[in-house]
Amino acid sequence: MSKNLVIVESPAKAKTIEGYLGKDFTVKSSFGHVRDLPDKGMAIDIENGFKPTYEISPDKVKVVNELKSLAKSSEEVWLATDDDREGESISWHLKEALGLADNTKRIVFREITKKAIQNAIQNPRTIDMDLVNAQQARRLLDRLIGFELSPVLWSKVKKGLSAGRVQSVAVRIIVERERDIETFDSKSSFKVVAQFLLEGNKVLQAELPKNFETEDTARSFLEKCIGASFKIKSLETKPAKKSPSPPFTTSTLQQEASRKLGYSVASTMLYAQKLYEAGKISYMRTDSTNLSEEAIEKAKAAIIDQFGNQYVQTRQYKTKNESAQEAHEAIRPTDFSVTSAGADPKEKRLYELIWKRSIASQMADAQLERTTASITISSTPEELIAQGEVIKFDGFLAVYLESKDDEEDEENSKMLPPLNVNQILNLDTLKATQRFSRPAPRYTEASLVKALEEKGIGRPSTYAPTISTIIKREYVVKEDRPGKERDFKELVLKSDKITEKTSKETYGAEKSKLFPTSVGMVVNDFLVSNFKGVVDFKFTADMEDEFDEIAQGNIEWSKMIDNFYKDFHKTIEESKNAERSSASSTRELGIDPNTGKTVSVKLGKFGPYAQLGDTKDEEKPIFVNLPKDKLLSSITFEEVLELFEKPRLPREIGFYEDKPIIIGAGKLGPYVKHDDKFVSLEATDDPFTIEEPRAIELILAKRAADAGGALGEFEGQPISTGKGRFGPYVKHDGKYFSLGKTDSLTSITLERAIEIILAKRNQEANKYIKEFPENESIKVVNGVYGPYIQIGKRNVKIPKDMVAADLTLEDCIKLGEETPAPTRGRKK
Template sequence: MSKNLVIVESPAKAKTIENYLGTDFIVKSSFGHVRDLPEHDMGIDVENNFQPSYEISSDKVKVISELKKLAKGAEVWLATDDDREGEAISWHLKEALGLPDTTKRIVFREITKTALQNAISKPRQIDFDLVDAQQARRILDRLVGYELSPVLWKKIRLGGLSAGRVQSVAVRIVVEREREIEAFQTKGSYKVTARFDLGQGKVLNAELAKNFSTEQQAQEFLEKCLSAEFSIKNLETKPAKKSPAAPFTTSTLQQEASRKLSFSVAQTMTIAQRLYEAGKITYMRTDSTNLSEEAVGKAKTQIVTEYGQDFFTKRVFKTKSESAQEAHEAIRPTDFSTLKGSNERNEQRLYELIWKRAIASQMADAQLERTTATIAISTANETLVAQGEVIKFEGFLKVYLESSDEEDEEQKGMLPPLSINQVLQLSDLRATERFTRHPPRYTEASLVKKLEEMGIGRPSTYAPTISTIIRREYVVKEDRDGHERKFTELSLQDGRIERTIKTENHGAEKSKLFPTSTGMVVNDYLVNHFEDIFDFSFTASVEKDFDNIAEGKLSWRDMIKNFYTPFHKKLNEVKEEAVDKSLTSRDLGEDPESGKKVSVRIGKYGPYVQIGDVEDEEKPKFASLLKGQLMETIKFEDAMELFKLPRVVGSFEDAELTVNIGRFGPYVKHQNKFYSLAKTDDPMTVTEDRVIEIIKDKRVIESNRLIKEFDEDPDVKVLNGRYGPYIAFGKKNVKIPKDQEPASLTFEQVVKLAAETPDKPVGRGSRKAPAKKTTETKKPAAKKTAAKKTATKKTATKKIKE
């Protein structure tokens, strides 16, 4: 038995650490949190000063049992992550394993031999202020979700709804942006651009500094230029510079990985976690832009070696966030001389991004030269401007340039040689109609940026917050096609002005966040009835309270009480209010054929249009809304179009092709089989040829799916799956060894492989009795005297997703 037991939360982290510590240490993983509040009960005794009741999770009973055996007679070192969540895991481990308060706690921000040796030489004890801050967040979010969700079910009358303190505010941000866009009034104006032929294939591009608000004004300007002479009035050259961005924090890494690599926020954090646990980068949950002196020294060595002394400039970045812990570091490579962080493609891409950003932060400014040419028009007071830029010294641009949320600006190249009073030959002068753009919808990256700017959430909360609102279908992340739009262009060329009408694709969206009808309904209810709780500034102030608890300035119980008392009072008031049906339904008009009321409503499977009422003798007609249509904004004409479904688009193999919309989206029905339409297919306009193509493609996929069947048992098959060939053996999916050819497997080999494959472990939803749980304190007995109430509560709380 080893004398030293080091406990971390991840098996990958355990493996990396064990390689550094040697034979005197055994490193084991807790596989994350080992205790939590009960799954099917609130687990908080409100009347007993919010005392929580923690349970060992059913899937961690075996882990705790093994760790207890290893801990006997050993020196235990708790080595979970250096943040509030990690501190809480260490405390839960101490409690579950029955360890003394003097148990050693070690922290490190990177998994390197030096960092581990330093940590072991300076152990501390568990920081209960950090534990209390994590407890406060967990308990507060449980109270809000547990008590508010049933109110949503009753008042909105939709099952499965749930409310989260931070998640609901994130939804509110997306909803309010959508309404800004809906209310936005587009205005047109005319932008004037010119091209001049300088000979020898050289062209000078210029533009007017102002836009004209009307076509008439643009026409009048072009008319003034019909006989004009154009010449260089002034040339101005100025030095300029660009400076590198700070190394990554959690937020900026999520934003840049989204822009440059098209990673979701959750994907970025998962990949960064693997790189950290492999010892390749420092800890990826941080709001500090600081680099240690040691890191700056290693960066300098790499920069000077690779690019030269002139490319190095030592920089110290100051974090904007008041709550940032400057003792922590920004995200950086543990070894700047390591250019390859992983053999896995996406891990390497993220590693390169982190490496480049950290290296660039310690490099010299890029030195530029910007030239502005002012062009006079002999027949007008206005002037045209041409701008160019040349890089005199690359500096940090040799390695990295930060992206922007906005659309990329047009790159300005170097201007051709010009001289004052030089007469220019006009190729063409154009006044093109351009339109103001509504505020952009949020991407995952820009939503993270907004949350951070507003002080809502912390580095560890951004990814789960966004994942949660998407999973709950309050928000969808998707691409949407643009629409054709006409615009006018006036062009002056060869001494005459022509007017043409052109078209452009307008409003296309890629990977944007859109609120759903359900999300908007839930948001409106929460804002209308709990405005203070879901106010942006209030939510930010709660985050500051968590920070104060972490710093030992505030009692977590006092903080919870200050929040809960007015919240619970308001909750009781709301429970007495009548159900507001206007939240979940809206009258659109009257059906011209039947004279019955047409309304849009929201139900279990989303928004739909209804003709008639359930009280009518004839059953109402229903039609689901299409992708992108919202209950709040759909118009009567668009709603009536939906009743054209289902529609017969033709026939194939002597059977009708019927297109409709179902619970899982648009589909075509053929010979009692259902085929999903692609996201780009509109069920209202999809053609017979396209539908037949979908059916044939699906048949090809299905025909290629079967690799082999067996006479001994027709239910056993070798199939092609999403992740490669596998064996379908009863309820088991059996992996095929890489050295075996799937098509050549015999029935005996298949039976043997199936026998060697363990049954799936019993999940939380299984009817099998769960493993015995241990608790820190007794469950509160309040409100559990009646068996009926207990049964109802357990059923209801299954629907609450924290």
């Protein structure tokens, strides 16, 4: 056993670090957090300083036991989790779970390189409890809010809902933007653009600096220009420069990877994590734009090598965010001489983006020359303006111009043809094109991260899980939506004649945008009305600042929670008398002209739906689920009537066992009705298009699940079938075996079920057990002539009275010790 045990939180990180340490070090992974608050119950003692009760996660018991054993046999234990609050918390939980001393060595590093690891080993510290308490305060506060607020949502809005501190604010941002878009009044104006023909078939484009508000004023302007002469009044040339952006923080990396590479925030963090664990980039959770002096020197050397001395301009950036930890670094390559890295194309693209941004931050400004030409019109005092720029020295743009993603830079660098003052211009066309004002765009993942950061809500480690959570809870959907068509007018002056034409354009098309769902809007409205503090932007940002104060040792964590909880719990108690949310969850839209029945939209157990009729009427109401792109708060009476004009439910689609099969829809969603029994349709089934064979399949599957699906016996134990949360299964002797992709509950036979059970046993028999105490691995192998035990390089026969699948580790060790083995090569 090694003298030193190093514990990290990731297997990939362990593998990389182990390569940098000597034979006296063993590096093991905890696979993330090993302890947390239990899933059920609050587990926080409010009366005794909010003392939490942690437990070892059920899936980490084996890991903890193994680490305990290794820790006891090691001379020194080193906790080497990530250098942030979450990493500090993991180290503390490891110390507690493994029973380690308070002075256990804690090492931190911002990059996984040999130099950084060795430097960390030479400069250990102990666990920083201020950082642990900051993370603990966040965790406990979120548990308190969720545990007390969610039941209020269940009683006042809908069962199964939940609320979170940062997540609820993120939903509010998206909902408010949606409402701004709904109420936006688009106005049209006419933009004037002229094209002049120059010598050598060159074209000069110029624009009128203002737009005309009406078609009449635009036409009047064009009429004035009939027969007019156009002359260059002045040419103004000014030097200008462009400076590079600072290196990436977590937020700016997420935004740029979304814009340039199309990555989601979660994907960006996944690829960055892999690059970090492979030792290719520095730590990817940071809000600092700072680079170390060593990193700047390495970047400088790489720039000189690839571009030359004139491209170097070193800088040290100062982060605008006051809470940023300047001791940390921005995200950068660990070796600037490596221009490409990553295990797959997606990682490579992200690494190249990080490399370019880091290198560019230490390169010279781009030197430009911007030219503005003013063009007079003989018949009117208005002037046209033509602008262009020339790159005199590309500087840092030399890096960006290599990438096709940097279209903005290419667009801004258009040049003007050679021009002279007093030059008479030959007008080709003068167009006045109708344009429409647009509302602020819906949020992408990247722009939402930017909005959260600007409001001071959340920190680098919270952006990705916040977005994932609100999408998972179905308060928000991320999707593409098609645009709509509209007409626009264009007035064209050419050869002293004005022509008019009407064309069509598509507007409002959305790609990978975040849309609030009806449920998200109802929950947001209820929280804003009754728990404004929980979803208040400033309050949430101030709370983040308090977490920072705890991390710096300036605030006692339990007092901070107590200050919040007093008012929060009081509001919870008062909310019990609040009105049940109905204003935004139920809307009566009007009376159906055909039936005279009431048309309404409501929020039900399975989402928003439209209802024709009333439950008090003799005739049962008709229900239709709302399309995903329609909201309870904004769907119109006409749009709902269109939904009811589609094929009506219930509909009869055939017969089975001489009884009709009927497809209907109720408050619990669409269903198949047969022989007075109901079977819910699955999410992929459309009630308007489902056919008889599929309906029969659902009926038989439901029967099998209800009856336990008894198939017969095997080895004296019954075999049954059923359907669980992970899909259809075969059950035998208390164990569950998933069906294959080609199997179904309606077609499974006893023989096929036995095949599945035996195949699973063989698979289990071949699984790796663990290391032998003498560093020899132990496996139970299913060989050609039957199962046997493999210990290191030797094989041990299994006695006939023992079953391979039932062997324990102790059984294998005992059989290995009892079975003689050749002396040669045997480890002592």
